[in-house]
Amino acid sequence: MAITRPTHRRATQAALGGADDAEPAAGEIGTRRAIVIERIDPELDGGRHAVKRVVGDELRVTADIFSHGHDLLDAVLLLRREEDEIWLESPMRLIDNDRWSGSVPLAHNARHRYTIESWRDLIGSWRAELEQKVAAGQAVEVELEEGRLLVEAALSRAGGEDASTLAKALERSRASPGASARRAALAGEAVLAAARRHPDRTSATRLDRELPLVVDRELARTGAWYELFPRSQGQDPANPIPTTLGEAEWRLPDIAAMGFDVVYLPPIHPIGRTHRKGRNNALAAEPDAPGSPWAIGSEEGGHEAVAPELGGLPAFNHFRAAAERHGMEVALDLAMQASPDHPWVQEHPEWFRHAPDGSIKYAENPPKKYQDIYPFDFDQPDRRTRAELWEAWLGVVLTWVGRGVKIFRVDNPHTKPVPFWEWLIGEVQRDHPDVVLLSEAFTRPKMMRALAKVGFSQSYTYFTWRDTAGELRDYLTELTQSEMREYFRGNLFTNTPDINPHHLDNGRGAFQVRAVLAATLAASWGIYSGFELLERDRLEDREEYDHSEKYEIRARDWEARPNIKRLVSALNRVRHESVALQRNDTLAFQDVTGAEVLFYRKALPAGEIDPLTGGASRFRDPVFVAANCDFKASVRAILHPNLPAIGIGWDEPYQMVDLLTGRWRRLRGADIPVELDPTRLPYRVFTIRPLQD
């Protein structure tokens, strides 16, 4: 990959889809843009949605490029930042069967556009035809004169060393009496290469669209998240008293020691009093009930305020700075709804939906009612009001961005219009491309994908409800091997304040395996605090936690045993050490015998990459993970890692190194028996290395 000459973009040219303003577009009479450029990969919905990458990635683009007749073609991949006028060009090359490939490294956290331009390689075509005729013993006097004219034309466009090469070729050709000597002068490799670098592109064909590309910072794809309620971080487990953000800071060293990258806080805004919910979501609140953090807004302020009981904005600023000193970022919750006491209810009643009796409608999901929450009416008829409402939300987000918050976990985005997100995220990221948004849309698959397509950086997934080895293999294959991998980045949470999954009833082995899977199957994973302490008290038979922190103040013994803090720390350490674990496209399931055993590899491509697929057949730095998804029974599994794919012969000895403990064994052959016992060690995370003698 080499970046060649940058070219200037002209607005008219972009509109016309070609390099020559005077030229008609394809399909109009007399066009010279006769090169077909199609089946671009990647391309989402005909260019209507952006492909996602992160800084440091490479964008590899393949396309069918061909034209009528016998001429050879040349092509370039063009890339520019959305706000730039300059295109960077990278050469593309013909692979086979009219399929071309090119790639370009991505250095900037910004929205980009890419496209393709192709033109006839006149000098190359001339040379190919010349050689065929020479081989057939035909006279080539006329052809040599044509070649001379082509070299002369290239010289008129060239400069520097190429100009001197071309000029010398013309001189030698003039001085040569015979056809053979003139051919040697004009048709040599160096002359050809110099001329091809200065082609006539006045009738080049430019792809008729500029495809969008979002280049995020790395945390948009890769990170370990830890969710905690700052008000429930007291130091005395026996005496649950509310804590401020300042008082919660004592927990940061422990969280950092577990290796997390993001500390995510549920809403920290003032909480409404009207219809405040009590313990376990009771309709009537106890007098001291703290209320649900999602019932946002009181006389103390709305979405831009920090609750006084948390210490207000100064405490938040201090907390954020403390987290950053521990190498972590703070993520805020963005829940676009209001308690009846939210200031906007008085200031902007027109932003809410009203019943025929004039009352504001609270949130419902019949038969469930949420009397403490008013949804905003994004569908109301008045256009100006809608626009004001959208602008107000943009203002809220930009306020927090201005305060240094760059990560948002967005509550229930699927209940707001998809075009609203497209607009909001576009507005925010135009000036703040480092903002990361996590979509909390636990809803139908197509809506989840649509939200990712219009801009969410990453998304919660169905992982929490995928229990069996088969379900997990199918789902992760869909996420990482289908078109979804171009735009949908799963963040695998083991649990959330709303989801206490039933499989955790099985105790420590289940917690261990679910942590191992979440941390290694995807580049982003997360836990809601308490998971590391094996918390699993359930409200009746539902997925809700008993005594949920959503409705009451809790306190925990953070050193309680048994716990899996050491495992979590080790997993995050391995994640930080392994680049393969920091990506999603590195996943490959491996053969294994054993019911309910999942066995997979994450590894980086090594050696030659297939220019068509971007895939590889050889890999390096592999991480292998085996896990027993049956939490009730031990299983003796035989792992069959693909050894040749990592450079080890089927019969060669190798070192199998446990990445969590550092212990290693010398082995030979692709049948590795392991006992995966939920009561002892139901997982393995290891690498395989050639033996060093």
Place this chain on the structure above:
Amino acid sequence: MAITRPTHRRATQAALGGADDAEPAAGEIGTRRAIVIERIDPELDGGRHAVKRVVGDELRVTADIFSHGHDLLDAVLLLRREEDEIWLESPMRLIDNDRWSGSVPLAHNARHRYTIESWRDLIGSWRAELEQKVAAGQAVEVELEEGRLLVEAALSRAGGEDASTLAKALERSRASPGASARRAALAGEAVLAAARRHPDRTSATRLDRELPLVVDRELARTGAWYELFPRSQGQDPANPIPTTLGEAEWRLPDIAAMGFDVVYLPPIHPIGRTHRKGRNNALAAEPDAPGSPWAIGSEEGGHEAVAPELGGLPAFNHFRAAAERHGMEVALDLAMQASPDHPWVQEHPEWFRHAPDGSIKYAENPPKKYQDIYPFDFDQPDRRTRAELWEAWLGVVLTWVGRGVKIFRVDNPHTKPVPFWEWLIGEVQRDHPDVVLLSEAFTRPKMMRALAKVGFSQSYTYFTWRDTAGELRDYLTELTQSEMREYFRGNLFTNTPDINPHHLDNGRGAFQVRAVLAATLAASWGIYSGFELLERDRLEDREEYDHSEKYEIRARDWEARPNIKRLVSALNRVRHESVALQRNDTLAFQDVTGAEVLFYRKALPAGEIDPLTGGASRFRDPVFVAANCDFKASVRAILHPNLPAIGIGWDEPYQMVDLLTGRWRRLRGADIPVELDPTRLPYRVFTIRPLQD
């Protein structure tokens, strides 16, 4: 499928992609167009190319349609002729998982557009929520008032019977004291249906593009073609003398009796004298050499003239009328190239490519040279000249269309610009949608597809070179089951004047099997005359015929034996009788044992069609074909027709009827042994029917 109200299209609305001019487009601030419509099927390249159908077909469209929140949606499929302002609406229905389906019958041979519009079903959503609340025992006074307002609003948009239904519902609701009675008045099925027919669509979401659809006449997809050189139709095989078109007419009854639909003539224009080729493509022509019909143009005229030796234009007109009297159409060859004597060479030297010495360049495919042919230079730099050249060709085509020719076999379209064809075919079919163009592009697969996408009605295929059963199965599966079936219609020729395939060396059995395959695998097939007489004399080891008609006058004994005229007649009779054989999407390969045996079924869907795929699980009027593709060895094959798919139990008796001979047998079970002997009967064409008692 029911056509509901037509709606008017407004130009601005089409440009904005929505129903409400005052509304901003998706992605802009404040839009109410919040319904996602995506994954449209069929859709080619994001709507850049047209899907093809024929008159009498149904257009079935499926799409993902969904929105935020809990509201139900409604949607319609919209269809209009390109020149019309009126959209016809057909209702779409939700199938599952946010996937919708709708269909519309196609009655007009014209270019069309189709799109989708969707809106919130407010009354349906209201009713669903009401019923949930009633089921949960909640009070619904406020909800009933909301319902009353929705019915009132619907009434304001309704007329006729619906208005009276809605008015009565409001009256009864007013008169009802209790909630239960008011609910009965407002939320009944009839009221709901009436209100849904008059929705508020001011904020409906219209798909942001109008997808192109070409509806051809049936011959664009379905026909049997017969190619002949009119100059070589003498009646005395011992004395080959040139014949005029008038003299060639005696052959028409025989061709019609064989059941052909199209008589295709190689170029009938005056032939150049300069560099005229002789027998077997010799560089030096014999004095009486007639020349290649593709070396078009002499002082007697160019592409709009008919060669005097063929009787000139009057003879052609008479021939065409005679063919039509026999139920056949004449197809002409469109070869955009000139002999050095073509009038345009003098009149428009600027339309040709010149060597540096000023001479016009003849056609070459190094090391081959075609000194008798000048290609036109579609790539020349001057834009006005290019446009004049394009217009000149449009003029030629329209001249012949004006003379009643509606079918063109286009020679080597892949050597002319793809955008030229898009423009030319668009211009011709705008006023003459009944014009059919067959692409003779024997070239790389992607160029063949590109030409079909930009407008060619049908295309030559690789069939002639697909020999083995496996190759044929793979290739026909690609043509009929992949996205290609939406735009690429193969015309399977057994042979052409340029292609004398090697498998025909095997004699009669090979001719029989290739005819059976071509006639039944695709809706269009063709032979070049002589095939029915088992002609296979070969020039050396090449695919060229010895003593090719391209370069000399031939004469044949049209009653020579052995021949396969009876088989060809029977095949075309079965094709005319079977609707399934007249379509391409009806093909299904069946299980068979026996090396090199191909066994397939063509049948019409019966009963319920899967609304998602448009496919069926039950079929009627099946035609089964079995053929031995090994022309050297007899094989005993066991055919395994899928009996339940055609309504016959695995163990039920049935009638197996040979469609070519009418002979039948009574059978039971899905193992049918047949002997496929190249020297006797290497094929079977039959149907299976339930036994009639």
